[in-house]
Structure formats: C-alpha cells, structure tokens
Amino acid sequence: MSDVVLETKGLVKHFPITQGIVFQSKVGAVRAVDGVDIQLRRGETLGVVGESGCGKSTLAKLLVGLEKPTAGSIMVRGQDMVKLRGSALRKARRNIQMVLQDPYTSLNPRMTVGDIIGEPFEIHTEVVPRGGRQRAVQDLLDTVGLNPDHINRYPHQFSGGQRQRIGIARALALKPEIIVCDEPVSALDVSIQAQVINLLERLQNEFGLSYIFIAHDLSVVRHISDRVAVMYLGKVIETGHDQAIYDQPTHPYTQALLSAVPVPDPRLRGHRDQIVLEGDVPSPANPPSGCRFRTRCWKVQDVCSQQEPLLQIRERSPHPSACHFAEIRDVVHGH
Amino acid sequence: MTDVKAQIDVLPGLDPRAPLLEVSDLHVEFRTQYGVAKAVNGANFWLSPGETLAILGESGCGKSVTAQAIMGILDSPPGYVTQGQVKYRGVDLLQLREEQRRKVRANQIAMIFQDALSALNPVYTVGFQLGELFRKHRGMSRGDSKKRAIELLDQVKIPAANQRVNDYPHQFSGGMRQRVMIAMALALDPEVLIADEPTTALDVTVQAQIMGLLADLQRQRNMGLILITHDMGVVADVADRISVMYAGKVVEEAPVYDIYARPAHPYTRALLESIPRLDMKGQQLNVIKGLPPALTDVPQGCAFNPRCAFARDACRQDPPPPPYQVSVQPHRTARCHFFREVIGE
Numbered sequence: 001m002s003d004v005v006l007e008t009k010g011l012v013k014h015f016p017i018t019q020g021i022v023f024q025s026k027v028g029a030v031r032a033v034d035g036v037d038i039q040l041r042r043g044e045t046l047g048v049v050g051e052s053g054c055g056k057s058t059l060a061k062l063l064v065g066l067e068k069p070t071a072g073s074i075m076v077r078g079q080d081m082v083k084l085r086g087s088a089l090r091k092a093r094r095n096i097q098m099v100l101q102d103p104y105t106s107l108n109p110r111m112t113v114g115d116i117i118g119e120p121f122e123i124h125t126e127v128v129p130r131g132g133r134q135r136a137v138q139d140l141l142d143t144v145g146l147n148p149d150h151i152n153r154y155p156h157q158f159s160g161g162q163r164q165r166i167g168i169a170r171a172l173a174l175k176p177e178i179i180v181c182d183e184p185v186s187a188l189d190v191s192i193q194a195q196v197i198n199l200l201e202r203l204q205n206e207f208g209l210s211y212i213f214i215a216h217d218l219s220v221v222r223h224i225s226d227r228v229a230v231m232y233l234g235k236v237i238e239t240g241h242d243q244a245i246y247d248q249p250t251h252p253y254t255q256a257l258l259s260a261v262p263v264p265d266p267r268l269r270g271h272r273d274q275i276v277l278e279g280d281v282p283s284p285a286n287p288p289s290g291c292r293f294r295t296r297c298w299k300v301q302d303v304c305s306q307q308e309p310l311l312q313i314r315e316r317s318p319h320p321s322a323c324h325f326a327e328i329r330d331v332v333h334g335h
Numbered sequence: 336m337t338d339v340k341a342q343i344d345v346l347p348g349l350d351p352r353a354p355l356l357e358v359s360d361l362h363v364e365f366r367t368q369y370g371v372a373k374a375v376n377g378a379n380f381w382l383s384p385g386e387t388l389a390i391l392g393e394s395g396c397g398k399s400v401t402a403q404a405i406m407g408i409l410d411s412p413p414g415y416v417t418q419g420q421v422k423y424r425g426v427d428l429l430q431l432r433e434e435q436r437r438k439v440r441a442n443q444i445a446m447i448f449q450d451a452l453s454a455l456n457p458v459y460t461v462g463f464q465l466g467e468l469f470r471k472h473r474g475m476s477r478g479d480s481k482k483r484a485i486e487l488l489d490q491v492k493i494p495a496a497n498q499r500v501n502d503y504p505h506q507f508s509g510g511m512r513q514r515v516m517i518a519m520a521l522a523l524d525p526e527v528l529i530a531d532e533p534t535t536a537l538d539v540t541v542q543a544q545i546m547g548l549l550a551d552l553q554r555q556r557n558m559g560l561i562l563i564t565h566d567m568g569v570v571a572d573v574a575d576r577i578s579v580m581y582a583g584k585v586v587e588e589a590p591v592y593d594i595y596a597r598p599a600h601p602y603t604r605a606l607l608e609s610i611p612r613l614d615m616k617g618q619q620l621n622v623i624k625g626l627p628p629a630l631t632d633v634p635q636g637c638a639f640n641p642r643c644a645f646a647r648d649a650c651r652q653d654p655p656p657p658p659y660q661v662s663v664q665p666h667r668t669a670r671c672h673f674f675r676e677v678i679g680e
Contacts, residue, residue: 052536071661093351159626189393189627194620201619216538219568222618223611246613260543261613262568266591268614269572276547277397280508332614 005177005210006040006063006096011072013058015093017285030285032058032235037311038212040178043204045211047225047242049218049257053281055234056214060182061211064098065089076178094124097171101183103163107155113166115152117141120173127174138170143206145199161192165199172203180212185220197224218261222246230254233284233292236311240319248335250317250326253293259331271334291323299325343602346426346435353425355559356382356405356444356527361419363397363404363583364410372630374414375401376583377524379608382527383557389562389591391606395627397583398563405561406446407436416574423527441472445520449532451512453587455504461515462500468522487518491548510541514548521552528553529561534569546573567610571595579603582628582638589667599669599678601643645673 014029033055040046048056061067063074065081074081076095084092100106107116118137121128128136138148144165155163164184171179181200185193201224203209215221221228222242229239230251238251249255256275263272277296282288287296294304301324309322317326338557363375375397382388392398404411405421407428421428423443428436448454456464465487466480475483481500488496491514504512513533520528530549534542550573564570570577570591577594579587579602587600598604608621625642628634634641640650655670671677 006501051540161626188605190567191393191609191623192626194611197611198620199620218539219611219613222613222616242616256540258613260539261543262566262572263614264567264571264595264607264610264612265614266571266574266595274543276543280510280541334614 003042004039005042005077006038006212007075008036008038008063009073009075010251011036011059011062011074012070013055013062013067014070028285031287032284033062033069034284034287036231036234036236038229038236038239040210040212042177042210043208044226045204045213045224047221047228048212048214048231049216049221049228050231051257051281053218053284055284056233057182059211059231060098060180060214063180064096065093066098069290070309090124094127094174095176096178096180097174097176099167099171099179099181099184102187103160103167104187106167107163109155110153112152113141113146113158116155116166117169117173117225119286120170124174136173137169140172143172143203144169159192160188161195164188164196167204167265168196168199172207175207176209178210178212180214182214183216184213185214186217193220200224218246218258230257233281233287235292235322237293237322238320239311244319247330248318248328249316249331250319250321250328251293251323252297252299252325255329255331256296261332263332273329273331275331293323299323301325346424346425346431346439350425352508353422354381355384355424355525356561357420357422358401358405359420359422360418361401361404361421363400363414364417365408365414370631373633374583375404376421376633378580378583378585380578380585380588382561384526384559385553385557387560387562387573387575389564389570389577390580391564391567391570392580392597393565393627393631398580399531401560401580402446402531402563403422405529406440406444407433407438408446420548427440433680438472441468441525443525444527444529445523445525445533446529447513447516447520447533449535451509451516451536452504455512455517457504460503461507465500465515465519465522465605468519472523483522484518487522488515490521490552491515491518493518509537510544513537513541513545517549517552523557524556527559527561529563531563532565533562534563535566542569549573567606571622579606582633583630584638584670586639586671587667587669589669593667597678599667600639600671601645601673601677602639604677605642605644620669637647645671645677647673 011033012035013033014031016026017028019027034221046163050056062069069082079092081092114137117140118133121133141148146165150259158212185196213224225242228242228245229236232253247260259273259275279296282295290305290308294300303324309324311320311322314326357382358378361375361378363374365374378401390398399679404416416429462484465484469475469480469483485496485500488500493499493514534545543544574591576590578585587603598607605623609623623642634653637650637655640646649672655672
C-alpha cells in the first residue's frame with residue numbers, strides 16, 4: 001500500500017549476556033525484541049501494549065535509531081533506516097521523532113525551554129535558518145498550548161503536564177511524519193492525562209502525523225489508537241483494529257490482559273470475565289519453546305511447546321493472532 | 336498469644352463497641368523554609384470492620400499524608416498534625432505516647448506501601464524481616480518466628496515458601512515483593528489495613544492478582560481496609576465507599592455505586608468524565624482545565640473554584656460549609672454549594 005509510512009520486517013534486538021571481565025564471552029542473549037513486523041499508515045495511530053519487559057520500549061528505541069537492531073529492516077518511505085549511513089541517515093531520522101515517558105528526567109534542567117526545543121535545529125542546521133529559530137521555537141510553544149513568552153524559563157518552572165508539552169514541542173520541531181510516544185502520559189495525573197491526550201489528537205489532525213503509541217494503560221491506548229499490537233516477550237501476538245482487539249480478542253494473553261484492567265463502573269463488578277494469570281512473565285533470556293505464553297496459558301496442549309504459532313489470520317480469528325487455538329472471547333463488556 | 340493481645344487492649348478509654356476507625360477534622364501541615372504547606376485541611380471519614388473505604392485523589396491532594404498521620408509515621412519535622420482526632424475504638428491515637436502507638440501500629444493498624452522494594456530492608460532476608468515482628472511484639476524465638484514467617488508467605492500464596500523465606504527482597508519480582516509486604520502487614524492480625532497505592536507500580540495482570548489476594552484476606556479476617564489510590568478503575572472494582580480528596584479536603588463521600596452513577600461534587604464528576612474507558616471508545620476526553628493548587632497557596636473560598644464549571648461568586652468567597660448532606664441519599668456528603676445542580680436534580 002502506498003500510504004504506509006513505516007514498516008518493520010523481522011525486527012530483532014538481542015542484548016548479549018557476557019561473562020568475564022577481560023576475556024568476555026557471550027553466554028546468552030536477552031531477546032528483547034524477537035521478530036516484529038509492524039506497519040504504520042499515514043495519519044494513523046498504532047497502539048503497542050504489553051507488560052513491563054515485553055520489549056515495547058526497546059521497539060521504540062529501535063524505531064528512532066537509538067538502538068541498532070540485531071537483524072531485520074525498518075522501512076521509512078521506501079528507505080531502510082538500518083542500512084542508511086552518514087548524512088542520508090541523519091536526514092531520514094528527522095522524519096521519525098520521539099516523546100519520552102518521564103517529563104521530569106527527559107528535559108535538561110540546565111537548559112532553557114527555548115534551548116531544549118531549539119536543539120534539534122542545532123543538529124539539523126538546514127531545517128530552519130539561524131535567524132528564524134527563535135520565531136520557530138515560539139511557534140512550537142504556541143502550537144502545544146504554552147505561552148511563547150516563556151521561552152527563557154527552565155523546566156522546573158513548569159508542571160508535569162506542561163513539561164510533557166515541551167517534550168512534544170521538541171518532537172515536532174523537525175516536522176516529522178512519525179512520532180513514537182513511549183508511555184507519554186503514564187507519569188501524569190488523571191486530570192492532566194486528558195489534556196495531553198487531547199493535544200496529541202489535535203496535533204495529529206493538524207499535521208497529519210502518524211503515531212506509534214506505546215503504553216501499558218490499555219484504556220488510554222484504546223482511546224487514541226486506530227490499530228493495536230499486543231506484545232508478549234518480544235513478539236507481537238495479536239494485532240488488528242482497536243475494535244477487533246478490544247471487543248473480539250482471540251489470543252488468550254490479550255484476553256487475560258484485558259480482563260485484568262479494572263473498568264471504572266461498579267455496576268460491572270462481578271459481571272465481567274476475570275482471568276487471573278498464574279505466576280510471572282518468563283525471562284526473555286530463556287523464553288519457553290514453541291508458544292511463549294504456554295507456561296501461563298489455560299488452553300495449553302502438546303502442540304504449543306513443539307510448534308511456534310505464527311501471527312496470522314485463523315479460522316476463528318478474523319484478525320492476525322499467534323495462537324493455535326485462537327477464538328473470540330469478549331472479556332471487556334459485562335454479561 | 337492472646338494474652339499479649341490482651342495487654343495491648345488496655346488502651347485508655349478503649350471501647351469495643353465504638354467505631355473501628357474514625358478520623359475527624361484532621362489537619363496536617365508541613366513547615367518548610369518556603370512557607371507552610373497545608374497538606375490536609377480537615378479530613379473526615381470512618382471505617383467499619385470488613386469494609387473497604389477508598390480514598391481517591393491526585394498527587395498532592397493529601398491522601399498519603401492522611402494515611403501517615405493515622406499511622407503516626409509522619410516525618411516530623413517538617414510535618415505536624417495541628418488539629419483533629421484519629422479514633423480507634425474510641426481511643427484518640429494522636430494523644431497516645433509513642434511507645435503505645437508503636438504497639439497499635441503493628442497489632443491494630445498496619446500499612447502497605449506503594450514501592451515494596453524501598454520499603455523492605457535490602458540487607459536482611461525476607462524471613463528475618465517478617466520474623467522480627469514476632470520476636471519484638473510477641474517475644475518469640477528465632478526458630479518459631481521463622482516458622483510463622485513461612486506460614487505467612489504461604490498465606491499470601493508465595494510458591495515454595497519454605498525456600499523463599501531465606502531470599503533477599505531483590506530476589507523477588509515486583510508482584511511477589513508486594514505479597515511479602517502484605518504478609519508483613521498482616522503478621523500480627525491487625526483490624527485495619529491501610530494500603531497506599533499498593534498496585535500502582537505493578538502490571539495490570541499482577542495488579543489483578545494482588546487485589547484478589549487482598550480481597551480474600553480481608554474477607555477471611557473481617558478487616559477494615561483503607562485503599563489509597565488514584566485509579567478509578569480499581570476503586571470501582573473493590574471499594575464499598577469512596578472519599579474523594581482535593582487540596583487536603585474530603586470533597587465528597589458516598590457509597591461506590593452512587594458516586595459513579597451520580598457524582599455530587601464537580602471535581603468527582605469532572606474526574607469521571609476525563610478518564611478513557613476500556614469498554615467504550617469515546618470522542619474527545621473532557622478536560623479539567625488548569626492545575627491542582629499549590630498547597631502553600633490554596634485558593635480562597637472553595638479550593639476547586641478556579642477549575643470548576645459550576646463556580647459562581649459564592650464559591651470564590653466562602654468555602655462550602657462542612658459537608659452538606661445530600662438529602663436524597665442519607666449516607667452521602669458533598670462539599671459543594673451547588674451539589675444539587677451537579678448531581679442533576
């Protein structure tokens with residue numbers, strides 16, 4: 001399809017586990033991201049959900065080029081970001097920017113807001129000529145709903161929600177098509193969360209941005225996403241339109257995850273399917289054979305340990321699901 | 336063991352028929368070099384055995400400070416309780432000597448914290464820390480206290496408890512660590528458990544495990560539970576009653592079904608409208624404009640007035656008088672001049 005702005009194929013990131021100090025030998029690898037294929041279209045939001053340690057933040061870092069993948073490709077506008085070098089890479093990276101989770105640690109306390117938002121222009125000097133930079137920064141502040149006169153203030157003079165706006169302004173500076181948001185609202189209070197979510201949606205409509213929206217809060221992801229990918233131990237195990245994932249999940253892990261999210265409506269208490277998973281997520285250094293979820297799954301059979309289920313459309317799953325026994329089960333709505 | 340418990344029962348003025356826990360007009364302030372921050376400005380609530388009361392609020396609303404004041408673990412200085420009462424079975428805990436309070440803390444009222452890793456001591460094994468309670472409070476031997484520690488770990492469903500008792504906190508996962516915290520809080524059979532954001536740092540699937548465990552243990556022991564949280568979803572799942580706090584005050588208190596169906600305070604209503612929901616896809620989220628006030632500079636009149644959609648002159652001048660009773664429902668209070676309008680009468 002022509003409107004695909006980003007596509008990954010077989011994206012893999014293994015972090016080596018080494019032993020010894022002088023003569024380091026590799027004794028294993030943490031398989032943080034282990035073969036991820038995603039597609040992002042123009043103006044679309046792809047939500048990525050999963051529990052801590054499932055590789056969603058590593059995926060974000062790979063996409064913006066903060067980590068080098070072990071294998072696989074990241075195609076942005078027909079160019080493979082993994083193979084690009086030098087000035088071509090720098091130019092391509094403008095197009096894909098990031099908003100970080102913690103607005104308290106991701107802004108340098110010794111830099112003014114103007115310097116923080118203007119720093120991308122220092123690196124990519126040809127985007128805005130030197131004389132126009134202050135004007136550009138002020139426009140950005142205005143765009144994200146901050147007072148342009150506050151350009152000389154420092155981060156500590158802003159509240160958490162305002163700081164996240166600064167982070168968003170910085171990501172917008174180079175006029176990217178794609179913004180990767182890694183848990184952009186999870187450090188914020190409920191009443192502030194809504195402000196930032198609405199801002200992100202407004203900016204998307206205004207500039208035609210595409211978002212990769214990574215979060216562990218499934219309600220927020222549902223609100224903002226057009227499509228959702230569910231990750232477990234470095235792999236995408238189910239993907240589809242938000243309605244397909246939330247109303248008709250077919251993978252047991254997605255079902256368990258969704259059923260664990262409390263719904264702010266006491267009338268549904270005791271009327272929802274509650275699937276309580278046993279135990280913890282296995283170590284990504286030594287994931288189970290076959291299906292990675294089989295150690296905690298209630299549908300497990302012999303085939304699950306022998307054969308890895310592929311992420312594909314199945315007889316009983318109208319959208320791609322990586323489970324041999326995929327079947328629709330609505331766990332979100334009361335019955 | 337019962338005799339040890341009996342000893343503590345000789346608290347002056349203890350009345351077994353009095354309410355389990357009653358907090359009235361609690362005021363806490365922090366005296367800092369930048370001024371006096373009024374963290375709690377008149378918190379009122381009560382708790383019965385077997386009941387779950389949720390204290391709901393955003394960061395800085397005073398919910399954790401309230402819990403610390405009840406427990407008597409407020410950092411002092413800079414924190415001081417300036418007014419009010421915390422009555423456990425008729426005994427005002429704030430008037431007790433520190434030595435008596437220490438006994439109350441483990442035996443009658445216990446607390447679990449948000450961050451289990453920093454609440455546990457990293458250089459002692461989990462078994463030693465659990466056993467310490469029995470050694471100090473019950474005078475048990477090391478061997479016996481370790482046996483009790485294993486029993487407790489078993490009760491909070493930690494697999495292979497008799498081996499894990501020798502592990503250090505860092506060897507446990509986040510969810511398991513929170514179970515250890517719960518075991519520690521429940522060791523001496525308290526009647527009141529205060530849980531301060533017990534699952535905020537955990538993944539949702541683990542959160543479901545922990546909340547389920549807490550509910551089971553509460554039922555078995557007929558314990559009163561105060562759940563401090565900002566998560567409206569968790570509250571809807573487990574609470575019986577809710578106290579909503581804003582800028583150090585309880586602004587609304589009501590049974591859980593009523594508050595979600597018909598909030599009577601504009602803040603509660605705005606909060607409910609601003610959260611995205613899993614079971615439906617909404618349009619734009621409603622936003623509460625502005626920011627929570629700084630506690631050194633709480634607005635005059637009603638503290639919520641600069642952010643309130645219902646605010647009028649009266650709200651900017653006079654604070655709403657201590658809780659109006661919402662007349663249609665006898666067990667509800669709301670601190671708002673115009674609660675009738677908010678509730679939609």
